[in-house]
Amino acid sequence: MKGVIMRRILPGLFALLLLCTVILSSPAFCQENPPEDDVPEYSYIRARIIKVVDLKNPEGTGTSGLPEQNQLVTVKLLDAQYKGREMEIIHTLTNHPGYDVKVKPGDQVVLYAEPEGDKLNNVYIEDFARDHKMLYLVFLFIILLLLVGGKQGLKSIFTLTVTVGAVFFGLLPLMFRGYNPIGVTVIISAAVTTFTLLVIGGKSAKTLSAIMGTIGGVLVAGILAFLVGSAAHLTGFSDEEMQMLVYIPQQIDFDYRGILFSGMIIGALGAVMDVGMSIASAVDEIKKANPMMGKTALIRAGMNVGRDIMGTMSNTLILAYTGGAIPLMLVFMAYKMPFVKILNLDLIATEIVRALAGSIGLIVAIPITSIIAGILLEGRKKYPHRQERLHDNDPYQM
Structure with a gap:
């Protein structure tokens, strides 16, 4: 009984799942999505903080109404395409713990950038690089x-x-x-x-x-x-x-x-x-x-x-x-x-x-x-040890 179950039910279950997957993968079961030409081109690049210099903000507050502190941050890019290149970025702090990325030399960060050939436009610090810590x-x-x-x-x-x-x-x-x-x-x-x-x-x-x-x-x-x-x-x-x-x-x-x-x-x-x-x-x-x-x-x-x-x-x-x-x-x-x-x-x-x-x-x-x-x-055999007990009690068993 168990052998029949293993030979028939499990392969049948796999076949059913495969059939359903093939059916769902057919074009008739999905909608046509518009082309992705409108998706903006941008990159996220790993970098290390080299230097941080506080700058004075003459107005004291930014467009959001929160007090702002600008910093001139020097970063070294770590990704293969830009590895070793250094850049200076204006980094803004708003004194809001949910938005601010407070960096110091040695920190690894993720930069947002819009590449144009070898040039990077609109570069700013997106967040800390956390992936290498999570790998541990x-x-x-x-x-x-x-x-x-x-x-x-x-x-x-x-x-x-x-x-x-x-x-x-x-x-x-x-x-x-x-x-x-x-x-x-x-x-x-x-x-x-x-x-x-x-x-x-x-x-x-x-x-x-x-x-x-x-x-x-x-x-x-x-x-x-x-x-x-x-x-x-x-x-x-x-x-x-x-x-x-x-x-x-x-x-x-x-x-x-x-x-x-x-x-x-x-x-x-x-x-x-x-x-x-x-x-x-x-x-x-x-x-x-x-x-x-x-x-x-x-x-x-x-x-x-x-x-x-x-x-x-x-x-x-x-x-x-x-x-x-x-x-x-x-x-x-x-x-x-x-x-x-x-x-x-x-x-x-x-x-x-x-x-x-x-x-x-x-x-x-x-x-x-x-x-x-x-x-x-x-359905498993109910008396698997009976034969062993008979052999143990057999006086002629060597």
């Missing part, structure tokens, strides 16, 4: 995965790389070309789930249980988010970034609400996948330890494990969204905004639907995974 954290993450996880850690790095690639080179480009964001997200989520769990868990009934439980939980989360979000008139424009999409030069007619619901599905995927694999692995180990356990007992064991996981994982999702909203909640407290107004804001309603839909999908994944794991693993 990435290396630490990889080292710890390898030290603690060993072979499984290496698999985790591989699957994480594929997942990130699927999002940045699959999901986002397809959305940008005008494909239905919900359909694309569901297919890519299913593909990422199948690939990740197959690499981590191998080709087994345990893995199939985790895959089906994860996909089921994510689908429930997506459907709930869509139904409740539509009924609650969520616009999708609660984020500043979503509003910026309206004004991009390509003038793409995005499905903004669909993008919102797609984000909810992706946000829930990791936690639901974790729950699905944890329950399937637990049921598999229980079956190995007690081969005589039947389907009902295995399902009950999976549910017991799921109940222990449920509380902490739900907290993980809700606290993750709450943590990102702490500054906003402080603003509400400062202005003593009424609770009724807070609860009915598009931004707050969106985050509530996002957190609760993901948590419900996580909860639903528990019984789905437990039931499928109980059914599939019940």
Whole structure:
């Protein structure tokens, strides 16, 4: 039975995902976007601060009404095309901590520039260069995965790389070309789930249980988010970034609400996948330890494990969204905004639907995974140790 499942269901699942991807990639399923000729040409260039000289501002304030302090900053360009070239830039500070980039010699920054041949026009300091610092954290993450996880850690790095690639080179480009964001997200989520769990868990009934439980939980989360979000008139424009999409030069007619619901599905995927694999692995180990356990007992064991996981994982999702909203909640407290107004804001309603839909999908994944794991693993041979016990008691056994 298990061999039939592995030979037929998993290849069939891959074939279905491949077919859906091919269909969605056809021109009939996307809109024609206008040419990108109107996109401005500019570059971002890394540079190191060499010298900073404060300049006097005779007026004391700038066009924004904020007090300004101008600096003459000497920078050395670090990118290959301009490597070693030095430039002097007028850098303006406004005494606003959210806007100012306060630099000193030795700092690495990112410059905005409009290239014209070998000449750079309209050059100014955009921000600090942070990528090289974040690389240290990435290396630490990889080292710890390898030290603690060993072979499984290496698999985790591989699957994480594929997942990130699927999002940045699959999901986002397809959305940008005008494909239905919900359909694309569901297919890519299913593909990422199948690939990740197959690499981590191998080709087994345990893995199939985790895959089906994860996909089921994510689908429930997506459907709930869509139904409740539509009924609650969520616009999708609660984020500043979503509003910026309206004004991009390509003038793409995005499905903004669909993008919102797609984000909810992706946000829930990791936690639901974790729950699905944890329950399937637990049921598999229980079956190995007690081969005589039947389907009902295995399902009950999976549910017991799921109940222990449920509380902490739900907290993980809700606290993750709450943590990102702490500054906003402080603003509400400062202005003593009424609770009724807070609860009915598009931004707050969106985050509530996002957190609760993901948590419900996580909860639903528990019984789905437990039931499928109980059914599939019940077929495993119930008496694998009987022959060993007979041999141990055989007086003629040498």
